[in-house]
Amino acid sequence: xxxxxxxxxxxxxxxxxxxxxLRLAPGEVLGIGGxxxxxxxxxxxxxxxxxxxxxxxxxxxxxGLPDRGPCPVQHAPQSPDAATxxxxxxxxxxxxxxxxxxxxxxxxxxxxxxxRRLPGELSGGELARVSLARxxxxxxxxxxxxxxxxQLDALAARDLWQALMPLARARGLxxxxxxHDAGLRRALAARDxxxxxxxxxPA
Amino acid sequence: MIAALTLASxxxxxxxxxxxxxxxxVAVLLLAALALPPExxxxxxxxxxxxxxxxxxxxxxxxxxxxxxxxxLALATSIKVGLFAAVLSTAVxxxxxxxxxxxxxADRLVGVATELALGLPHFVLILLIAYAAGGGMAxxxxxxxxxxxxxxxxxxxxxxxxxxxxDYVAVSRGLGRGPVWIARHHLAPHLLPQIVAGFVLIFPHxxxxxxxxxxxxxxxxxxxxxxxxxxxxxxxxxxxxxxWVAVFPGTGLMLVALTVERFGEALRRAxxxxxxxx
Numbered sequence: 001x002x003x004x005x006x007x008x009x010x011x012x013x014x015x016x017x018x019x020x021x022l023r024l025a026p027g028e029v030l031g032i033g034g035x036x037x038x039x040x041x042x043x044x045x046x047x048x049x050x051x052x053x054x055x056x057x058x059x060x061x062x063x064g065l066p067d068r069g070p071c072p073v074q075h076a077p078q079s080p081d082a083a084t085x086x087x088x089x090x091x092x093x094x095x096x097x098x099x100x101x102x103x104x105x106x107x108x109x110x111x112x113x114x115x116r117r118l119p120g121e122l123s124g125g126e127l128a129r130v131s132l133a134r135x136x137x138x139x140x141x142x143x144x145x146x147x148x149x150x151q152l153d154a155l156a157a158r159d160l161w162q163a164l165m166p167l168a169r170a171r172g173l174x175x176x177x178x179x180h181d182a183g184l185r186r187a188l189a190a191r192d193x194x195x196x197x198x199x200x201x202p203a
Numbered sequence: 204m205i206a207a208l209t210l211a212s213x214x215x216x217x218x219x220x221x222x223x224x225x226x227x228x229v230a231v232l233l234l235a236a237l238a239l240p241p242e243x244x245x246x247x248x249x250x251x252x253x254x255x256x257x258x259x260x261x262x263x264x265x266x267x268x269x270x271x272x273x274x275x276l277a278l279a280t281s282i283k284v285g286l287f288a289a290v291l292s293t294a295v296x297x298x299x300x301x302x303x304x305x306x307x308x309a310d311r312l313v314g315v316a317t318e319l320a321l322g323l324p325h326f327v328l329i330l331l332i333a334y335a336a337g338g339g340m341a342x343x344x345x346x347x348x349x350x351x352x353x354x355x356x357x358x359x360x361x362x363x364x365x366x367x368x369x370d371y372v373a374v375s376r377g378l379g380r381g382p383v384w385i386a387r388h389h390l391a392p393h394l395l396p397q398i399v400a401g402f403v404l405i406f407p408h409x410x411x412x413x414x415x416x417x418x419x420x421x422x423x424x425x426x427x428x429x430x431x432x433x434x435x436x437x438x439x440x441x442x443x444x445x446x447w448v449a450v451f452p453g454t455g456l457m458l459v460a461l462t463v464e465r466f467g468e469a470l471r472r473a474x475x476x477x478x479x480x481x
Contacts, residue, residue, distance in 0.1 A: 050373050070379035082370040087392045097378035134378070 001026050001061060001174065002047065002073060002142050008055030009042055016042055018198030019056070024142060029168075029175045031185030033203060034195030040178045041078070043195065044146045047176065048075035070097055074135040078147040080127040084119040091115040094134050104136040107167040109159075125156035132164065136171065143168065144176045149184075161188060218469040225403075225466035228459060229282055236279030243428050244272040252440070255447050262447035265440060274452045276428035278459055284343050284423070285410035291348030292409070293355060293402040300359025300394075304367055313356065320353045329412055333421050343422045347409045355401035359394060366393050396474030404467035407460035414456055430456045 007020040016039035024030055034040050045051040047058055049065040058065055065071060077083045084093050094100040094110070108129045119127055128148060135143060145164075149157035165188065168175050177188050182203070185192045192203040247267035255262045261270035303313040320328070333346030366372060372389050380388075416422030417431025425432050430452050437449035 048377060050377065068379065068381070071377045074377055075373075077370045077374070079370070083374050085369075085371045085389055085392075088388075096375055096380070131374075135374070137378075 003059045004043075004047060004056065005059065006056035007043065007046055007053045007058070009039070009046060009051070009053045015198055017046075017053070017195075020195070020198070020200045021056075022193070022200055024174050024176065026141065027169070027172045027174055028191070029177065029189045031189030031192035031203070032176060032178045032195060032200070033180060033182055033185055033192065036180065038195040039198060040180075040195055041146050043200075044075055044144045044176065044178050047142075048073045048144055050075055070137065070139040072139055073142040073144065074140050075144045076132055076135055076146060076148050078150055080124065080131040080148075080151075081119065083131045084127060086119055088119070089115065090117050090119070090122070090130055093119070093130055096134050097137050097139075100134065101136055101138075104133050104167060104171075107170075108133045108136075108163050123156075125152050125160060128152060128156075128160060129163070132160075136167065136173070140173065142174045142176065144178065146178045147180070150179070150181075157184075214469070214473050218466075218473045221462070221466040221469045225462045228462050232275060232279045232282055232459070235275045239272060239276055241276075243276055244269040252443070252445055254445075255451075261451040262445070264436070264448050265445075270448060270451055273428055273433060274430075274455050277430045277433055277452060278455050280423060280427060280429050281410045281413050281456065282459065284340065284347070284413045285406050287344045288347035288351065288409040288413070289402050289405040291344065292351035292405050293398060295349070295352040296355035296359055296401065297394075297398060299352065299356045300363055303356070303360040304363030310360070313360065317353045317356055320350065325350060326412070326415065329416060330419075330421060333416055338421050339424055340427075343413050343416050346416060346421075347412045350412075351405045351408055355398075355405065358397055358401060362393055362397055363390060366390050396470070400467055400470040400474050403463060403470055406467070407464040410456065410460050410463075 002024040004020060004022050007017050008015070009017040016037075020039075020043060022030070032040055032043065042051065046053045049058065049071055060066070060072060065073060090110075094105065094115070110126075110129055110133055114122060114126065114130070119130075122130065128151075132143075132145075132148065149160055152160065161184075165175075167173075175188075177185055179185055182192075185203070193200050194203045195201075245268070247263075250259070250263050250267040252265055253259055253263040253267075259269050259271065261274055263269055264273070299313045299316070302309040304310070328350050329346040331346075332349050333342035336342040336345040366389055369389075372385055375385055375389065413422060414429070414431040414434065417429045418435050419431075420435065422431055423429035425436075433452045434449055437445075437452075440448040
């Protein structure tokens, strides 16, 4: 479904990704780990079509990712604060890609009384749920979770994953769990990989 | 921008009070100028050089004209010139700021222009432009208007670049939103409050520089009411001990500039979503 072939990318003369290839089947949960600066987030952004790689290509069902319209691969960044416009209400954030998915909102525990608030008026865990919920849409087939619980306390992180995983399974959504936390990846992902020296190796 | 103005936060209360004061003062002066004869108070040989009294609270000048009326008319002129100049400066800043945020070469050019304009002595540049434009009302507006854009340009350029590079814009793009939609829903709500605050903050500068230009004789022509003209005229009166001819118009100018400046500061603080109204 989603595949990457020989992805190469660097910053300022430093090669971060040196030929990364992967395949993701529908509904699969893949873990990607690695040290800080190993290129986990860069790879995540490339897979979602947010960054154009210097070499190699990302394929979606045999061709490139669509240029316009909603992308089937959604990238959820680490900080929900940075990923939500501070001037938008929660209602507007949730309706960004179209009318919000009531089932997803309920599954992620998004309360109706949040809708009139601004992102700054929600806790980190609450905002993380809002940020995720808007990406779970009929068009979305892959959700790249890029350290989405790294800024949360253990309890809020556990609650979030416990809400997200059944929802993803019910929707047939494939997940890429990017995290430096090997324990978390092992608990969530059927297949776990690690980025080392710019290459993706089985963990 | 100011969605629900309640007295809830001190930032909002500040904004309401300062905004009311500034807008009230400006409105009163503009209305007074409309009600008064445009040629100013009549010349009177009988009431020359009178000190402040009940009949003439600001005293009279060497031609027997009432200084309170002259001051009000002059302030109204300054406000009008200040408004035109501030609109011009803000417009330049918006165009430059948006151009810089959308194109790399434009960004370079705007950066150089901004540094250049900030590096040159402010008043010298105003003098040059006003002189080149032939002086008078148009000269003042052009001179002041074409020199007050750099600070706001910097603010808008930075803000636009920050928004354009933000994660939330990337998310919107991923959800299928195009550039026009993003400009309308992400960029505009962030820039508008900055533009309004910037405009209000340019205004007092424009008013003060108008007075400065008119004072050195390159601004408002001497037959029109203007604080700069009044202050230039008052030099000789001051020697004769007629302090009121300079003190009241000068204080009036300072008061207008200060009230509007404080309103602008309150607006800028309220424009910050982490601090004020969204």
